[in-house]
Amino acid sequence: MHLSIVTGSSRGLGLALTEQLLQRGHRVLAIARGETVARVPTGGELIAWRADLADPVPVAERLQQWLAGQPQPTTATLLNNAGVVSTPGPLADGDLAELSTAVRVGLESALLLTAAFLRASSAWTVPRKVVLVSSGLGRRAMAGSASYCAAKAGMDHLARTVALEEAARPHGARIVSLAPGIIDTDMQVQLRTADRSRFPERDRFLGFKTAGQLDSPALAATKLLRYLDRDDFGSNPVGDVRDA
Numbered sequence: 001m002h003l004s005i006v007t008g009s010s011r012g013l014g015l016a017l018t019e020q021l022l023q024r025g026h027r028v029l030a031i032a033r034g035e036t037v038a039r040v041p042t043g044g045e046l047i048a049w050r051a052d053l054a055d056p057v058p059v060a061e062r063l064q065q066w067l068a069g070q071p072q073p074t075t076a077t078l079l080n081n082a083g084v085v086s087t088p089g090p091l092a093d094g095d096l097a098e099l100s101t102a103v104r105v106g107l108e109s110a111l112l113l114t115a116a117f118l119r120a121s122s123a124w125t126v127p128r129k130v131v132l133v134s135s136g137l138g139r140r141a142m143a144g145s146a147s148y149c150a151a152k153a154g155m156d157h158l159a160r161t162v163a164l165e166e167a168a169r170p171h172g173a174r175i176v177s178l179a180p181g182i183i184d185t186d187m188q189v190q191l192r193t194a195d196r197s198r199f200p201e202r203d204r205f206l207g208f209k210t211a212g213q214l215d216s217p218a219l220a221a222t223k224l225l226r227y228l229d230r231d232d233f234g235s236n237p238v239g240d241v242r243d244a
């Protein structure tokens with residue numbers, strides 16, 4: 001049995017990943033606040049938790065406990081996909097609670113769930129992989145999006161650090177902070193409908209849509225899973241699905 005854990009599974013890229021992993025016959029633990037509604041083909045298994053990753057400690061504890069009760073699977077993969085864009089605009093004008101949520105969901109939850117996953121599966125001898133769904137914006141700063149850029153840049157360095165730690169362990173896990181391309185989801189709607197006076201790059205996001213440059217969530221999920229399947233997955237802890 002292949003075990004995959006997907007956060008942010010209720011819509012967008014996370015839902016498409018969940019559906020495609022189920023089609024591959026995986027047992028998928030899907031985590032989001034909303035309901036994860038996916039077709040479960042024969043051979044696949046969906047376990048859906050409704051949880052708020054803005055309060056990540058109890059979710060990470062629950063994951064650790066749950067994994068500790070699982071038999072060793074054939075492979076184990078954690079896809080930290082949940083992410084939030086706070087209202088686009090300068091950091092100085094941002095709502096403090098909203099900024100906190102963006103960083104908690106976007107970075108803290110990924111760090112804690114990764115810790116729980118690595119700890120609970122440390123005795124497993126099967127291939128273990130972790131993906132941190134990052135963004136080009138973790139590598140290129142964009143005004144009006146400080147919490148998002150900071151969370152994504154944090155993911156890159158988190159992956160570099162954990163890769164060093166796991167390389168020193170027998171059967172260590174492989175980890176990549178992976179930019180998934182530009183995807184036609186709610187997150188893009190939020191960026192291209194933002195207040196132009198507070199978010200100078202709004203028109204660039206409008207342009208992506210009108211020029212047909214957005215991947216569908218299904219195509220983006222296929223590209224991400226293709227990257228996950230690469231033999232050299234983890235050889236570089238910071239990657240992009242658009243890498244050759």
Ligand SMILES: NC(=O)c1ccc[n+]([C@@H]2O[C@H](COP(=O)([O-])OP(=O)(O)OC[C@H]3O[C@@H](n4cnc5c(N)ncnc54)[C@H](OP(=O)(O)O)[C@@H]3O)[C@@H](O)[C@H]2O)c1
Pocket residue numbers: 007008009010011012013014015031032033034035051052053054080081082083084105133134135136179180181182183184185186187188
């Ligand atoms: N779309 C793009 O162009 C693009 C580009 C680069 C990177 N990415 C990254 O790709 C990932 C997926 O993005 P997307 O475009 O699919 O976003 P999306 O359509 O906005 O979906 C976000 C997902 O995260 C979940 N989520 C948000 N807040 C949560 C919370 N407090 N607790 C638990 N789950 C929460 C949502 O579920 P609930 O609301 O049900 O909780 C939803 O399933 C994100 O990490 C994003 O940063 C996207």
